[in-house]
Amino acid sequence: MSEGHGETINVTLKVWRQDGPDATGRFEVHHQAISTDASFLEMLDVLNEQLNEAGLEPVAFESDCREGICGTCGVMINGRAHGPQRATATCQLHMREFRDGDEIVIEPFRAAGFPVVRDLAVDRSPLDRIIEAGGFISVNTGAAAEANLTPVPKEAADQAFDAAACIGCGACVAACPNSAAQLFTSAKVGHLGLLPQGQAERWSRTESMVEAMEEFFGSCTNHGECSEACPKEISLDFIALMNRDYMKAKIRNRSLAGQH
Amino acid sequence: MSSPSPVTPRLDAKVPVGAIADKWQNHKFSMNLVNPNNKRRFDVIVVGTGLAGASAAASLGELGYRVKAFTFHDSPRRAHSIAAQGGINAAKNYPNDGDSVHRLFYDTVKGGDYRSREANVHRLAEVSVDIIDQATAQGVPFARDYGGLLDNRSFGGAQVSRTFYARGQTGQQLLIGAYSALMRQVAAGTVELHSRSELLDVVKKDGRACGIVTRDLLSGEVTPHSAHAVVLATGGYGNVYFLSTNAMMCNVTAAWRAHKQGAFFANPCYTQIHPTCIPVSDDFQSKLTLMSESLRNDGRIWVPTTFDDARPAADVPESERDYYLERKYPAFGNLVPRDVASRNAKTVCDEGRGVGPLKNGVYLDFAAAISRDGLEAISDKYGNLFDMYHRITGENPYEQPMRIYPAIHYTMGGLWVDYHLMTTVPGLYCIGEANFSDHGANRLGASALMQGLADGYFVLPYTIGDDLAGLLGQAVVPTNDPVFTEAVRGVEDEQKRWLSINGTRSVDHFHRELGRIVWEYIGMARNQPGLEKALTEIPALREEFHSDVRVLGSAETLNQSLEKAGRVADFFDLAELMARDALEREESCGGHFREEHQTAEGEAQRDDENFAHVAAWEWNGDGTAQTRHREELDFENVALAQRSYK
Ligand SMILES: Cc1cc2nc3c(=O)[nH]c(=O)nc-3n(C[C@H](O)[C@H](O)[C@H](O)COP(=O)(O)OP(=O)(O)OC[C@H]3O[C@@H](n4cnc5c(N)ncnc54)[C@H](O)[C@@H]3O)c2cc1C
Ligand code: SF4
Ligand code: FES
Numbered sequence: 001m002s003e004g005h006g007e008t009i010n011v012t013l014k015v016w017r018q019d020g021p022d023a024t025g026r027f028e029v030h031h032q033a034i035s036t037d038a039s040f041l042e043m044l045d046v047l048n049e050q051l052n053e054a055g056l057e058p059v060a061f062e063s064d065c066r067e068g069i070c071g072t073c074g075v076m077i078n079g080r081a082h083g084p085q086r087a088t089a090t091c092q093l094h095m096r097e098f099r100d101g102d103e104i105v106i107e108p109f110r111a112a113g114f115p116v117v118r119d120l121a122v123d124r125s126p127l128d129r130i131i132e133a134g135g136f137i138s139v140n141t142g143a144a145a146e147a148n149l150t151p152v153p154k155e156a157a158d159q160a161f162d163a164a165a166c167i168g169c170g171a172c173v174a175a176c177p178n179s180a181a182q183l184f185t186s187a188k189v190g191h192l193g194l195l196p197q198g199q200a201e202r203w204s205r206t207e208s209m210v211e212a213m214e215e216f217f218g219s220c221t222n223h224g225e226c227s228e229a230c231p232k233e234i235s236l237d238f239i240a241l242m243n244r245d246y247m248k249a250k251i252r253n254r255s256l257a258g259q260h
Numbered sequence: 261m262s263s264p265s266p267v268t269p270r271l272d273a274k275v276p277v278g279a280i281a282d283k284w285q286n287h288k289f290s291m292n293l294v295n296p297n298n299k300r301r302f303d304v305i306v307v308g309t310g311l312a313g314a315s316a317a318a319s320l321g322e323l324g325y326r327v328k329a330f331t332f333h334d335s336p337r338r339a340h341s342i343a344a345q346g347g348i349n350a351a352k353n354y355p356n357d358g359d360s361v362h363r364l365f366y367d368t369v370k371g372g373d374y375r376s377r378e379a380n381v382h383r384l385a386e387v388s389v390d391i392i393d394q395a396t397a398q399g400v401p402f403a404r405d406y407g408g409l410l411d412n413r414s415f416g417g418a419q420v421s422r423t424f425y426a427r428g429q430t431g432q433q434l435l436i437g438a439y440s441a442l443m444r445q446v447a448a449g450t451v452e453l454h455s456r457s458e459l460l461d462v463v464k465k466d467g468r469a470c471g472i473v474t475r476d477l478l479s480g481e482v483t484p485h486s487a488h489a490v491v492l493a494t495g496g497y498g499n500v501y502f503l504s505t506n507a508m509m510c511n512v513t514a515a516w517r518a519h520k521q522g523a524f525f526a527n528p529c530y531t532q533i534h535p536t537c538i539p540v541s542d543d544f545q546s547k548l549t550l551m552s553e554s555l556r557n558d559g560r561i562w563v564p565t566t567f568d569d570a571r572p573a574a575d576v577p578e579s580e581r582d583y584y585l586e587r588k589y590p591a592f593g594n595l596v597p598r599d600v601a602s603r604n605a606k607t608v609c610d611e612g613r614g615v616g617p618l619k620n621g622v623y624l625d626f627a628a629a630i631s632r633d634g635l636e637a638i639s640d641k642y643g644n645l646f647d648m649y650h651r652i653t654g655e656n657p658y659e660q661p662m663r664i665y666p667a668i669h670y671t672m673g674g675l676w677v678d679y680h681l682m683t684t685v686p687g688l689y690c691i692g693e694a695n696f697s698d699h700g701a702n703r704l705g706a707s708a709l710m711q712g713l714a715d716g717y718f719v720l721p722y723t724i725g726d727d728l729a730g731l732l733g734q735a736v737v738p739t740n741d742p743v744f745t746e747a748v749r750g751v752e753d754e755q756k757r758w759l760s761i762n763g764t765r766s767v768d769h770f771h772r773e774l775g776r777i778v779w780e781y782i783g784m785a786r787n788q789p790g791l792e793k794a795l796t797e798i799p800a801l802r803e804e805f806h807s808d809v810r811v812l813g814s815a816e817t818l819n820q821s822l823e824k825a826g827r828v829a830d831f832f833d834l835a836e837l838m839a840r841d842a843l844e845r846e847e848s849c850g851g852h853f854r855e856e857h858q859t860a861e862g863e864a865q866r867d868d869e870n871f872a873h874v875a876a877w878e879w880n881g882d883g884t885a886q887t888r889h890r891e892e893l894d895f896e897n898v899a900l901a902q903r904s905y906k
Contacts, residue, residue: 006654020817035542037654042544045768052766052821057812060820062334064507066547069432070338088651096654117478118818125455128335132447136440137399141319141717142390144397148354151408161401161426164433168337192399 006036009100013047015059016107021115021123027105036096040083041066041073043095044106060119066091068231071167074174075120076107081171081229089169089231109174113181113216124170126216127184133212134205135188137197156194163190165232172226172234178218183226185213186242187234193245203249210246271524271876271891274678275379280897281362284383287679288722292729299324302728303487303736305472307459307514309336311431311709312692313493314438315716321445323721328485329442329451330474332458332509332823337439340495340507341712344431345552347415347423348709350388355412359420361385367418368707369898371597372672372700373850373866375527375874378897379679381698387718388710392424394717398437402426416553416598416705423706428552428644434709438716457483460751460826462490462518462688463743469521469688470737473747475755477823480816482751484744486736488728489687491720492518493712496671496693498531500831500838501783502775504668505537505550511827512834515675515694523683524876524889526676526696528834529842532703532851533784534669535601538652539621548667549652551624552645553705556594556601558638559624559662561585567612573623573661584608592905599702599851599864600905602666606784609665621663630658666784670708672699672851673841676876676891680723681715684876689724691715696874701850755815758825763808767824770805771831777801778835786842787855794839802832837877837886844888847871861906868900 010033018025034043041063048058063073068089075090077083083093098104106120114122164187172183189206192198198205220239227236276287294302302325306317309331317329333339351364364385369376392410396402402424403411415423426433445451454474461473463484471486494514498504519525536551562583564576584604586593594601605622614620630638635658639646646657653663674697675683675690682689692712699707737743781794805828813819848857848864849871857865874891 035544037541038544039546039652042546045546046544049766049768052810052812053764055810055812058821060818064333064338064509065340065343066508067343067549069429070340070342070507071335072333072338092651094651094654121818124334128337128443128455131440132443136444137397138444139394139397139441140322141315141394141441141721144390144393147352147393147396148409152404153408154404154406157401157404157408160399161433164399164401164436165429167432168335191401195399195401197397197399 006096008033008035009095009098009102011098011101012103014103014105015120017059017119018116020118025116034095036094038095039066039091040077040093040095041091060121062121063091068092069167071169074109074169074171076109076174078105081109081174082169082231087231087233089167109170111170111173111176111179112218113173113179114170127168127170127181129216130181130185130209130212131188134201134208135192137192138201150196152196156196160191160194163187163194163234163238166234167232169231171229171231173217175225175229176218177223177225178221180220180226181213181217182220182239182242183230183234183236185209186238189242189245190238193241202245203252206242206245207249210242271676271874271889272678273377273891274680275377276679280378280382283379284386291722291726294725294729294732296324298732300326301732302326302489303328304489304491304724305330305485305487306491306493307472308339308493308495308692308694309333309439309442310339310341310493310495310692311435311438311712312694312716313491314339314435314442315713316491316493316691316720317451318438318441318445319717319721320724321448321450324450327445327451328454328487330454330457330459330472332456332477334456336442336453336455337435339435340510341435341709342432343507344709345428345550346554347413347425347430347706348391348434349415349422349704349706350392350424350710351385351422352389352392353422354410355421357420359422363420364388364422366898368698368704369700370901371702371704373702373864373903374700374868374872374895374898374900375530375849375893376698376700377874377893378895383719384698384711384714387714390718391710391713395434395437395713398441400426400433400437418704431709434713438713458823459494459514460517460754461747462521462685463747464521464685465737465741465743468686471739471744473744473751475751478818480755480814480819482748484739484748486739486744488731488734488736489689489724491689491691491724492675492694493692493716494694496674497831497834498668498671500775500835501668501779502772503540503545503548503779505534505548508547511830513827513830515690516830516834518675518683518685518688518690520879522685522879523688523690524676524878525673525837526874526876527673527701527841528838528877529782529845529852530672530701530850531668532670532672533598533602533666535598535605535666536624536664537667538649539616539663539665540618541653549648550667550669551649551662551664553598555624555642555645558629558641559594559626560628561594561601561622561624563608563613563615563622568619569613573615573625582608582613589905596905599853602784603853605664605666616663621665623661624664625661626657627661668783670703672697672701672703676874680726681720682723682727687727689720691720701852754826755822758809758811758822759813759815761807761809761811763810765808765810767809767811767821767828770801770809771824771828773801774798774828774832774835778838782835782838782842785853785855788843791839791843795836795843798832798836798839805829805832840886841875841877845871845875863903866902
């Protein structure tokens with residue numbers, strides 16, 4: 001480990017350009033010299049600065065926190081959602097993961113549910129529709145009981161947290177050959193379904209969220225690519241849990257309404 | 261420009277009478293109510309869906325108001341609140357260590373260096389306990405002990421453990437709670453959600469706020485929206501420095517455009533520096549990353565005793581290391597408050613003793629802690645932070661000390677609001693970090709999340725009703741009224757203007773240059789010549805910006821440079837006001853350190869006789885100096901005292 005500036009490498013970027021949702025896209029090639037200390041998105045910032053200088057429109061891409069927590073960023077890098085590094089969102093990836101002379105193909109998240117907005121930016125709003133369908137606990141402001149009235153076993157709280165860590169980036173959908181949103185949906189179902197507070201609506205929530213998901217996204221055939229791409233390493237176990245709850249919910253909600 | 265401003269009438273915050281502990285309870289009873297059936301006859305606009313905005317929009321929707329919520333993000337869940345790590349304060353006193361509403365109130369007033377409004381702070385401390393109940397009921401997975409009860413820790417030098425946390429992702433979990441409450445109301449039809457919509461103007465009719473104008477960031481369409489009241493929850497302005505720990509899109513535009521419509525802007529010079537961030541590494545740096553304050557519990561801060569020492573840390577013998585905080589502040593050592601730690605880091609770097617390739621950092625060294633507690637114990641506590649540091653810098657903090665430097669983190673200044681959280685424009689409210697709020701000249705750790713949610717869940721939903729009750733039966737101003745068509749035209753013209761300049765440099769270029777000036781002269785330490793310099797350099801650069809910026813593309817598509825152009829223009833105006841505010845505040849307090857005003861030991865020296873007031877600035881039109889109004893602060897419950905950390 002040295003204390004010093006990173007070295008400069010030369011990379012060839014093949015960047016997807018698309019003027020709008022209905023336009024046809026194309027790859028554009030740029031040769032870029034960049035310090036290995038730069039983050040991947042700072043490398044795109046530098047490219048954009050140069051394009052602007054040359055009178056060419058900058059590449060549209062999205063990011064906000066640049067700390068791996070808001071879920072705004074996300075592109076395909078050499079065919080992989082969020083790129084080569086495990087458990088790392090695009091904004092946390094640094095150029096020291098690349099070598100001099102590398103060719104880097106940069107595309108938007110590609111999924112049936114995520115239409116391209118422009119260049120590398122896509123529309124992920126269907127994920128909000130899934131939450132809207134039931135990804136909450138129905139408690140009005142002011143109606144909450146004293147927080148320590150209901151102890152929550154530490155294991156349950158920890159597991160719920162593992163699911164709640166999802167940042168809603170949609171990489172799981174982009175990585176899936178079927179554009180399925182099972183990992184995202186199951187993370188929310190798992191988060192709320194594992195907590196005592198979430199029990200009252202557990203079955204109705206699972207049913208309506210799964211059905212909203214199916215409206216927008218493809219179906220899961222257990223490839224597991226989603227969890228591989230996930231920057232928060234959300235476990236496939238949550239999908240299993242959601243499937244089990246969904247089966248139960250179907251039976252309960254139909255025949256035993258009000259009796260669980 | 262810098263001649264002292266004339267004394268104007270005292271601003272009235274409309275604080276209710278009575279004992280501090282009874283004010284809010286009594287006031288809630290005396291406010292006008294809107295009966296449940298009538299609430300659906302009122303339209304309320306909420307701009308921003310961070311903790312403050314999402315909690316407000318959800319709560320207003322639950323009450324039955326017709327709410328329209330706006331965010332420029334693609335989803336409400338992406339607001340900058342999501343990035344908060346450390347935790348949220350509440351006076352629950354679960355650890356039985358002597359906390360109380362009064363102690364939280366007292367600590368907040370003192371921590372704010374006696375520059376906040378007592379009545380608001382007390383109310384904040386009162387409702388803090390309800391926030392934890394609400395969030396827990398929503399499913400926020402706060403840390404728990406083995407008995408399954410909520411766990412607390414001490415944070416930011418507090419002497420009691422009152423901070424609730426959810427691993428290092430407290431902001432994320434609280435925001436997901438507020439966001440899901442909001443989406444529940446969207447599903448219920450009480451809230452209409454407009455994402456990717458940016459507020460570009462606030463509209464008034466007969467002196468009252470009657471709506472807003474937004475631009476759809478995908479189609480470029482400019483649209484008027486009318487309502488009986490408008491709430492801004494649009495966050496802080498730390499990005500005026502270009503480099504800060506704030507998310508890339510944080511900006512002052514909503515607050516600033518409201519300011520131009522008559523909302524006073526209070527204490528713009530109160531900005532907060534966080535001492536433990538990763539230093540700047542290169543010219544292309546786009547933002548700074550915060551390393552949690554908790555690291556100072558085990559890390560020792562030092563620089564070499566000699567100047568321009570280029571040896572790697574390991575080669576600097578113990579006798580040639582200066583543990584300057586431990587040396588100067590034996591009682592608090594590495595745990596002195598944020599502002600003190602920050603200024604001392606600046607001093608040693610300015611002296612030429614900074615470390616790292618750019619000599620712009622100080623060491624935060626864990627070697628002693630690792631040999632004392634073992635590698636495993638340290639990795640259990642800080643493993644994810646060490647990994648994050650490693651990923652960003654390529655250096656392994658288990659093997660060599662971290663390098664840290666202060667960065668801008670939070671802004672205490674913002675739109676002035678009264679006890680009801682209403683700005684000086686009737687019908688226009690401001691909540692969360694965007695208002696000048698309850699933190700005075702300095703915010704305590706874990707208190708911003710508390711304030712945003714207090715405003716949104718438990719204060720605004722009451723106070724707004726008092727005002728709306730008087731409007732029953734009145735229709736909203738129709739969006740074809742001339743006030744709206746003019747505002748829409750103004751926004752459309754602005755877009756065209758940016759696209760037509762066709763200069764040579766990018767928006768980011770100017771933003772970066774502006775940030776350099778603001779950091780240099782209105783950053784960690786300020787003085788009169790520097791501030792005067794800022795007051796000539798900022799307008800000069802602004803002129804260049806308006807004539808030489810190059811914004812390509814069209815206004816009818818997603819155009820990120822175009823979005824940024826308007827935001828940076830507002831930052832220029834804000835920066836100028838920050839310099840003026842800092843110049844006129846001839847004292848040091850909290851995050852505002854004037855080098856001319858320090859004690860013999862180099863600590864901040866307040867001037868309570870002349871400056872125990874809020875400075876609230878009134879816009880008088882482009883190119884005209886703003887008027888400085890004052891709200892006098894009365895301290896009836898907390899005695900003024902000088903801070904000392906020796
Ligand atoms: C790295 C970091 C760590 C932090 N950690 C802590 C902590 O541990 N504890 C603590 O208490 N505080 C912490 N803070 C501070 C705290 O996170 C913020 O002060 C707080 O979350 C702000 O919330 P908000 O709702 O006021 O604004 P934000 O969360 O910033 O939300 C602003 C909203 O307004 C919208 N918006 C803005 N302008 C417009 C416009 N013109 N048109 C439409 N929409 C607009 C945005 O889309 C967004 O939805 C931290 C801050 C940082 C930077
Ligand atoms: S499950 Fe993982 S990949 Fe999918 S949205 Fe959540 S964080 Fe992103
Ligand atoms: S920009 Fe926030 S997760 Fe990448």
